Amino acid sequence: MEILKKDSQTKARLGKVHTPHGIIDTPVFMPVGTQATVKTMSPEELKTIGAKIILSNTYHLFLRPGHELIKKAGGLHKFMNWDGAILTDSGGFQVFSLGDLRKITEEGVEFRSHIDGSKQFLNPEKAIEVQMALGSDIVMAFDECIPYPCTYEYARKSTDLTTRWLERCKKALVTTDKQSLFGIVQGGMFKDLRKKSAQDITQLDLPGYAIGGLSVGEPKDMMYEVLEETVPLLPENKPRYLMGVGSPDALIEGAMRGIDMFDCVLPTRIARNGTALTRYGKVVIRNAEYAMDLSQLDPTCSCYTCTNYSRAYLRHLLKADEILGLRLMTIHNLHFLLNLMEEIRQAIREDRLIQYKKDFFSDYGYEK
Helix, strand or coil: CEEEEECCCCCCEEEEEEECCEEEEECEEECECCCCCCCCCCHHHHHHCCCCEEEEEHHHHHHCCCHHHHHHCCCHHHHHCCCCEEEEECCHHHHHCCHHHEEECCCCEEEECCCCCCEEEECHHHHHHHHHHHCCCEEECCCCCCCCCCCHHHHHHHHHHHHHHHHHHHHHCCCCCCCEEEEEECCCCCHHHHHHHHHHHHCCCCCEEEECCCCCCCCHHHHHHHHHHHHHHCCCCCCEEECCCCCHHHHHHHHHCCCCEEECCHHHHHHHCCEEEECCEEEECCCHHHCCCCCECCCCCCCHHHHHCEHHHHHHHHHCCCHHHHHHHHHHHHHHHHHHHHHHHHHHHCCCHHHHHHHHHHHHCCCC
């Protein structure tokens, strides 16, 4: 992590994260390619809109097509024809979201596949083994994502388990010259547990640190409070990654609190449901009011979709279940967020991030 500049009015910082597959300008939003593809997008299209790093998921690739096949293909980069950086989530969040289909022990997690119901097992060593086979640039530790709400006692035991699992992950990762392990701060919504978790995992001196267990149903104000308490506990010279957060307001608020990296399925998921992120708020393009609207999706946007197609055409494609509609909406939403991050970086360069937030929130329609 190379820090180029700190914002004079907030805790935001402008930086560069160096990886074996390129240098990443931060703060950065990472498009999610869960199953070795960002849904509807080709690698070339991702490059065109400015993506330098994407996220894939250990749980899904472990179950299908299997990490051994991907290793045989030369690793995930070659398998999916992506020469940029890749961060792989450990699969912890997906496993723990299975609810009654999984059983947690000190050793790991036994669960039933969501694909065919078969019994499977993941633990820190297996999660690292899979990610080593995938060959991702950034490897996430296997952790338990604490649900919201939960009791203090559950959060305490879970957080301690995550720390012990991280120690096992560190021992299991052997290709450290090509892969960097990030630890994950847990602790639920309890500030003392967050503090203890941050202290425990930073003692392991890892290349980077993530904050997990947020954006799991809690109010946003609570998420920001946890960030304000947690981010200062993380080393300044290491990347700080807020997992699973991608709404425009949260990207700005997170950057202002010192977060460097974000990811979320939000832009691609809502695109496929017919919702666009625009400078002036969300546009649900399926709505009847856009049936005869020949204006562009977002008048401030220069993406391929907005340059070439009207709202009426996009609505027609979606109503007719044409695949092109999903692609064009996805291109726009990802371009919108990647451009938003570039605007945030420029605002940090010019020490005007607070004013940028006010202007953006006013245009978008946020209350604050």
